[in-house]
Amino acid sequence: MDKIKTSDYRVDQTIHLKDIATLNMLSSTEKKLKKRLRDTRDKLSKLQDVFYAHNKYSVLICFQGMDTAGKDSLIREVFQDFNSRGVVVHSFKTPTFKEKQHDYLWRHYVALPERGKFGVFNRTHYENVLVTRVHPEYIIGENIPGINSVEDIDEKFWESRFEQINNFEKHLVANGTIIFKFFLHLSKEEQKNRLLRRLIREDKNWKFSPGDLEERELWDKYQDYYEKAINNTSSKEAPWYIIPADNKKAARAIVADILYDELKVIEEVQYPTLDPSIKSQIEHYKQVLNQQ
Template sequence: MKSIDPNNFKVVKKISLKHIPTLLDIKADEDEKEHKLDKVQAKLSNLQDVMYAHNKYGVLICLQGMDTSGKDSLIREVFKEFNPRGVVVHSFKTPTSAELEHDYLWRHYIALPEKGKFAIFNRTHYENVLVTRVHPEYILGENLPGINTIDDITPDFWENRMEQITNFEKHIAQNGTIVLKFFLHLSKEEQRQRLLRRLEEERHHWKFSPADLKERERWDEYQKYYEEAINKTSTEHAPWYIVPADDKEMARYIVAKIIWEEMQKHTDIKEPELDDKIRANFEMYKKELGA
């Protein structure tokens, strides 16, 4: 199995999605990929325990991708060895009436990870410059000053919003949140096959929605806006990684490996030292417990 270098997936210059493969051939069978993932899962689980004790960083994992790109199963498989107290998953759907009474980042801010924990955003604050660009009528529900019709939503509006998102990520990164963003890069043909499986296999029927087909018709628009958002918001403090997603098992391993490698850069994450006075009295505590 070929080795995985996270830097090969990191967005450090302007990218074009149509020139980036959606399938990575690393010469590995299913068992080998599963074995590799198992090893990284165990290391991430141990790291999370140390991070919980260290209690100075939170980790925000952002997952974006077209419908059927495998976000849910990736979360289940990559993080299944975590202590449940150390990881929280948030799935952001249509804003509620209460959320619409605040600015669009509010519901994401209050879902940020506590120190020592991981938070996973399954769909993220980027929906506010993706779905809303394909469906700008959704912006009207935010009841913003000066935005009364779709015609009031100018290109500057989107530029400002992406700048706000970049500033939001910079702010939380400077205050101890490690931000890693993943775009699960799926081909249109693979999406077609996965949608067909939802119709053909009874156990997957519940996943199918006719709305998926409507959104599929807007594929090119989504690709255009994903590309623009990634290019404008991939920064050193909150990088984007483009992960080939036609092979779900491979995508899971790549994401897990990137998280592990990125976390190794934070060499200050260590278990806290035990107080010398407590350590000096270990024998006394043992005798007390023995009695």
């Protein structure tokens, strides 16, 4: 079975999405991919328990991708063996009225995982340099001083947002959050197939919205802005990983392997040692319990 090299997916230099493959089968059958994921998922769940007990680091896992890229099913499949007390999934939709009364990062900040826990963001703070860039009129709704019309939103505005996001993530890392950012890289042809499947299968109809087709017409813009966002915000502290997403099972296996390979090497994360005064009395406590 293919060995996944994290470095093959991590963004360490300027990338062009059109040059990056959207399909990787890992030279495996679907049956082998499912088994691979089960094995890694089991190891991840055990590792999660250690992080929870250690209670010093939190892990933030961010997923971005075009509609139908497979974010929901990937999250369901990769994290299903986690203890529910140690993982929280947030799916960010259109900002609410209350959220708009704060800066654009606020709703993400308050959803960050506590120490010892894993937080999964299904769509992330990057929507604020993606969707809002394709639809700059959304920025007006943020009621930002000095931004009164779309004409006020220039290239310096987006550069400033990239800097703010980088500073936000740098602050999190410095205070014990380990960040993974995954872009599920889907081809336009595969998106068409998945949208057609939503229309053909009655059990998938509910997922379809005419708005999906309107956004699909803006495909090239989205690809351009994803590329700009990734190139401006992939750092050593909070790297982006570009995951070929045309095959869902392979994408899930790759994400799970990257998470496990990167987290298992943090030697500091161990189960806490028992207080010596308690440890020295273990046999006594056993006797007490056996007599009760």
